[in-house]
Amino acid sequence: MAVAGLLLTGGASRRMGxxxxxxxxxxxxxxxxxxxxxxxxxxxxxLLEAVAAxxxxxxxxxxxxxxxxxxxxxxxxxxxxxxxxxxxxxRGWHGxxxxxxxxxxxxxxxxxxxxxxHPAPGSVVPLAAGRAQPLCARYSPxxxxxxxDLVAQGRLAMNDLLVAVGPCLVAEADWERATGSSAQTLDxxxxxxxxxxxxxxxxxxxxxx
Numbered sequence: 001m002a003v004a005g006l007l008l009t010g011g012a013s014r015r016m017g018x019x020x021x022x023x024x025x026x027x028x029x030x031x032x033x034x035x036x037x038x039x040x041x042x043x044x045x046x047l048l049e050a051v052a053a054x055x056x057x058x059x060x061x062x063x064x065x066x067x068x069x070x071x072x073x074x075x076x077x078x079x080x081x082x083x084x085x086x087x088x089x090x091r092g093w094h095g096x097x098x099x100x101x102x103x104x105x106x107x108x109x110x111x112x113x114x115x116x117x118h119p120a121p122g123s124v125v126p127l128a129a130g131r132a133q134p135l136c137a138r139y140s141p142x143x144x145x146x147x148x149d150l151v152a153q154g155r156l157a158m159n160d161l162l163v164a165v166g167p168c169l170v171a172e173a174d175w176e177r178a179t180g181s182s183a184q185t186l187d188x189x190x191x192x193x194x195x196x197x198x199x200x201x202x203x204x205x206x207x208x209x
Contacts, residue, residue, distance in 0.1 A: 003116045003138060004093045005052030006084035008077055009041050009059030009102045010070065020103045020189060039063075040189075041102045051112045052098045054091060058084040062102070075151075077101070077135055078158050082151040085144040094141055101135035103188045110179040111136070111186075123167035126175045128186040132167075134158045136186055143167070 023040050045063035049055040054066075058080040061067035068087040070080060081099055088097065098115060100107065111126075115138045118124045125137040135158070139147070143165040150160050172183060179185075 001096060001116055001118075003052045003096045003098050004088050005048040005055035005098045005100065006081060006088070007041070007045050007048055007055065007057045007059070007063065007065060007100055007102060008080045008084075008135065009057055009062045010073055010080055023189075040105055044100055044102055044104065044107060047107055047109050047112055048098060048100055050109055051116050054088065054093060056084055056087055058087075059102075076156045076158075078147055078156050078161060079151050081139070081144070082148045085148060096141065097139050097144060099135060099137055099139060101188065104136060104186065105189060106182075106184045106187060107136065108179065108181050108185055111175065111181050114175065114179045118168070118170075120168035123165055124170060125162065125167045126170045126186065127172050128183065129172070132162055132169060133186050134162060135188075137167070139167075140165075 020040060024038065039062065041057075041059075041062035042064070045055070045057065045065050049065065057063050057065040057067045058070065059067060060069070068084055070083045072079070084099075085097065088094075096116075098112060100112070115124055115126070115136075118138065122140045123138060123143045125132050125134055127133065143161070146164050147161050150156075150164065176182065176185075
């Protein structure tokens with residue numbers, strides 16, 4: 001299935017205390033990287049554009065992807081998705097869309113490719129640790145229209161969208177087996193403690209640029 005892509009980079013990163021999108025990846029082989037100096041946002045952008053076209057960044061411009069700015073920033077990921085969907089429609093795209101958050105340092109191209117090719121006709125959301133992961137998911141055009149309507153109503157919770165559209169939820173064991181990925185693939189990094197799990201990625205003495 002052909003898909004477009006939206007990379008969300010506009011979060012406030014309050015619990016991290018610094019912009020997650022700009023955190024630099026280690027170059028010691030612990031995580032795949034685009035080479036020394038690659039950031040979380042740039043790595044995810046390259047993974048996304050390898051699977052999705054067109055691919056846009058909804059945020060301030062942390063990557064080489066075309067940036068799309070929200071009229072009212074910092075309203076959360078559902079509002080960012082609605083903004084990105086509008087921008088894609090303006091560029092002539094009306095098909096399914098991969099949505100990926102910037103703070104998934106172990107994300108793999110295999111998982112994104114699997115989401116893009118999943119045979120379900122509607123939206124597809126993987127589960128991890130028993131919880132839906134709506135910020136690494138594929139959304140159908142109709143469900144993205146629902147997202148836009150919810151935002152217009154002032155309903156900004158991602159769970160509101162999941163309840164409204166009833167996506168195909170894929171068990172963790174199923175997507176791990178299908179993609180050769182591990183449970184860590186969908187671990188996000190919200191705090192300095194989360195970063196510490198990735199070794200040098202959380203080294204406070206490492207230059208973040």
